[in-house]
Amino acid sequence: MTERTEFRLTVSCPDQMGIVARVARLIADAQGWITEAAQHTDTEARWFFMRWVFSLPQGGDADLAHRFEALAGELNMQWSLTRADARPRVVIMVSKEPHCLTDVLARWKSGELPMEIPAIVSNHRLLEEIAACYGIPFEHIPVTAETRDEAFLRLQQRLRALEAETVVLARYMQILPPTLCTEFEQRVINIHHSFLPSFVGARPYHQAFARGVKLIGATCHYVTEDLDAGPIIEQDVVRIRHDDQVADLVRKGRDVERWVLARGLRYHLEGRVLTHGNKTIVFD
Amino acid sequence: MTERTEFRLTVSCPDQMGIVARVARLIADAQGWITEAAQHTDTEARWFFMRWVFSLPQGGDADLAHRFEALAGELNMQWSLTRADARPRVVIMVSKEPHCLTDVLARWKSGELPMEIPAIVSNHRLLEEIAACYGIPFEHIPVTAETRDEAFLRLQQRLRALEAETVVLARYMQILPPTLCTEFEQRVINIHHSFLPSFVGARPYHQAFARGVKLIGATCHYVTEDLDAGPIIEQDVVRIRHDDQVADLVRKGRDVERWVLARGLRYHLEGRVLTHGNKTIVFD
Amino acid sequence: MTERTEFRLTVSCPDQMGIVARVARLIADAQGWITEAAQHTDTEARWFFMRWVFSLPQGGDADLAHRFEALAGELNMQWSLTRADARPRVVIMVSKEPHCLTDVLARWKSGELPMEIPAIVSNHRLLEEIAACYGIPFEHIPVTAETRDEAFLRLQQRLRALEAETVVLARYMQILPPTLCTEFEQRVINIHHSFLPSFVGARPYHQAFARGVKLIGATCHYVTEDLDAGPIIEQDVVRIRHDDQVADLVRKGRDVERWVLARGLRYHLEGRVLTHGNKTIVFD
Amino acid sequence: MTERTEFRLTVSCPDQMGIVARVARLIADAQGWITEAAQHTDTEARWFFMRWVFSLPQGGDADLAHRFEALAGELNMQWSLTRADARPRVVIMVSKEPHCLTDVLARWKSGELPMEIPAIVSNHRLLEEIAACYGIPFEHIPVTAETRDEAFLRLQQRLRALEAETVVLARYMQILPPTLCTEFEQRVINIHHSFLPSFVGARPYHQAFARGVKLIGATCHYVTEDLDAGPIIEQDVVRIRHDDQVADLVRKGRDVERWVLARGLRYHLEGRVLTHGNKTIVFD
Structure with a gap:
């Protein structure tokens, strides 16, 4: 044959x-x-x-x-x-929280996520060591209120130079400017730490704690100009209890963030996600 | 001994x-x-x-x-x-949807829900037969835009006459007036067909479908004057897919509504729910 | 058009x-x-x-x-x-436990399960009233150690006379004879109250309690001559805790049995289940 | 104060x-x-x-x-x-599979698992680099059919020397000898990659695939002399589908193994697990 x-x-x-x-x-x-x-x-x-x-x-x-x-x-x-064996180039962006990054890297190394990682980009230096452990270049692009525009311009240039096909915001915690969202439409994947559309924006675990919900969740979605409102790729939840404080929500939530990002990213990399309007079709 | x-x-x-x-x-x-x-x-x-x-x-x-x-x-x-073997008197209020009612009645008959049911009250006659099958008195109190105040006054009187300790809104679909909420504070239990605080109010399955969420849910909560904003007793979700139409969400949602109401009601009947501010402690 | x-x-x-x-x-x-x-x-x-x-x-x-x-x-x-709108003729067989029967009937009445129910057949008279509530003929075929062969012969004749296309054992608790299994191959659906292959046979909740598992389950499968070993259509589990006694396992298990049977039966009725060897392909 | x-x-x-x-x-x-x-x-x-x-x-x-x-x-x-802030000394034993090890280490570093890790012990050298990334001593104790007794004697001596209070078999894949089980009774925690008591022993994912179950699971338990039969601390499952091959079961199973081990180990470290006979009470 x-x-x-x-x-x-x-x-x-x-x-x-x-x-x-x-x-x-x-x-x-x-x-x-x-x-x-x-x-x-x-x-x-x-x-x-x-x-x-x-x-x-x-x-x-x-x-x-x-x-x-x-x-x-x-x-x-x-x-x-x-x-079918294509391995898109994926730039991972992080801030200070390591849990999504380490999870994505471990899955990548095990062969579960078919991609190349030309660089990990961060606005802080805190996770540089993790990148080193996995032998991946780490780029530090600090973002301050004053340097914001400049920083994102530089980021955009770096993403082009790195030939990024997909960008993963693995708890990057910065809002990307519209030009970047447009250039990388349906190629920037974010993990938001709430079950959207509940608890948009900042400190969703605090919001969830204050409302007294019985489950917390996470949402993996394509980034659009509207904050936390892009097409949803994957979501999941975990049960919490009356004796869980905000710190417990953060701990339990980390697990959900990991699964949801890992699943959503894999669907994306394997070409399982089609979009129509603001919704996704996921051939899982 | x-x-x-x-x-x-x-x-x-x-x-x-x-x-x-x-x-x-x-x-x-x-x-x-x-x-x-x-x-x-x-x-x-x-x-x-x-x-x-x-x-x-x-x-x-x-x-x-x-x-x-x-x-x-x-x-x-x-x-x-x-x-510990107390059986509170519970009036069940329904509209046209039978699924929560039949589920509660089946669980009650099996001994799973420790309560007496002095009456089932409805603004329609559609579910009268189900009440008859279980040998429970059925009361019809129609509610129209014109007769609303009068109808709820009559309802309040009936609840008193029936010595209702708890009122269950098993998909009753009417908003209770503040006086009723106050008189039966923390004793009126509602099942809302969304994962609150998402999709408050009418047609939550349509709202969920439009947003493209990947899980839908239900919430069992105490009724307060603020619509769908009372202390949450229990919640749960079920996974949906891109090929689920609104009718499928309604079908899958019925299951979640049933579990969530059944669990929430049992916790309430067994004295497992304490409230503090707008939150619940559930000793499940 | x-x-x-x-x-x-x-x-x-x-x-x-x-x-x-x-x-x-x-x-x-x-x-x-x-x-x-x-x-x-x-x-x-x-x-x-x-x-x-x-x-x-x-x-x-x-x-x-x-x-x-x-x-x-x-x-x-x-x-x-x-x-696509075919409604197969389904005979439901029960013993003394009502929960699966009432659940299937409620779903059938709501239009969720596309089928005709020519009869409910039981070895006891206990659930006759439920059949009456739904207007479905109830047939009593007692089974004792002495009359077993005769009873199953009569059952087989009744299933033919009723033109049963599918037979649902909704907690029937009797082992069908091989001839019946053969005549209705891949058309007899059983709900077993354990997560197979664990806890085959009698009293699975007692077995689960004794082993100290942390989740209990139910399995919907096609009946073959080998006890609880036929092709699995659907399974699910529910979490239990150290303070759950056998009675609690039975209570929690009833819920899982209901979902699993309802889902498995719907898949079957909608032609979503294909078998190959002892395994199923379920196009859910 | x-x-x-x-x-x-x-x-x-x-x-x-x-x-x-x-x-x-x-x-x-x-x-x-x-x-x-x-x-x-x-x-x-x-x-x-x-x-x-x-x-x-x-x-x-x-x-x-x-x-x-x-x-x-x-x-x-x-x-x-x-x-309450005690941090027991935990030796982690691994073989070739990294997923449980990296997960435990990431959680440990984030402060989620209150323990000291004096050493990671393995019968292979494959995961040595991971230990190095986290700055933890790695000890290689090879085990072959001929050197088995000797190797385990050495292991026992090392565990004593390391003052191990708890031993975690994070996919160690070797059966410990009875003397070791006895010396470290209720202090050796294993993660087994099936929903016990189903699929005891070798290649549980292959067993699950062959049986055609619809969910696969993992079990965290205390090791006793009887293979995979000790007191169960925690279990969980994940849904699989007809198009999942054994490799997919392995991939999905890795996630369940991680959650179950992480939860079970945390319960153990925080003194939440009491045993009675062959069962556990888990005050989660």
């Missing part, structure tokens, strides 16, 4: 009859063997979404992409065809 | 040194045998809470209550001493 | 290249509009599974079925094409 | 009337201020358990311990009085 390579195709387009047949036909003609397939039709929005994984004979992708181009034009598709 | 009866003591008071020793001494002197004990100290508010269950020899409670009265005065306690 | 009807196609066959394209082509040719599609390839077993829902123009299913027959022969498929 | 120190008292004894009053009296006499209190009465075994945390004036513990000694003799108590 000839060598085969796995590819991942994602498609998003207005729904109509026969899409699956036409896409399947192209792939079959290219000698594609489908190993994973997920579709979704939003019957209200009349929109169609799919994510297929299939193997192709050596070199078959160029021709398939070419033929797909034509179909995509006809059906008004947004689409991407990627090698 | 002489016959013994189980009692339940709940206490809430400013914290100070030696409370447990003094309460335990009184109970020991009364030949009380403790079988369940839970305490909580809110170190910020400097407040102490406890719930103890113990057996006393025949007739021992009157004397204990008398002696406890003195201690309670000295320590500025709010307290109650109740037979 | 002409009237259209929704159909559900399930397929299970050896995996090979091009299956999706060929099936999609047939459906497209029949003017089918796909609204739901789920596939799975078991790469180890080299087996392919799919469940698609699509609408067809009036009368289009006969022709599609005819053409599909040919494809199925060629690809060695097990398949079924069913109206 | 004079300086005060927090202490933790745990008690386990045959149940009788008045225990709480007598203990509370001693503590009150010692000017103890209770901040946390949890009790449990096993009414079947007629056994009483408690864990109280209270502050004492400077130097008050020696006298309290002395007076408690007398009471404990009278009531046949097993008890311990420990500083």
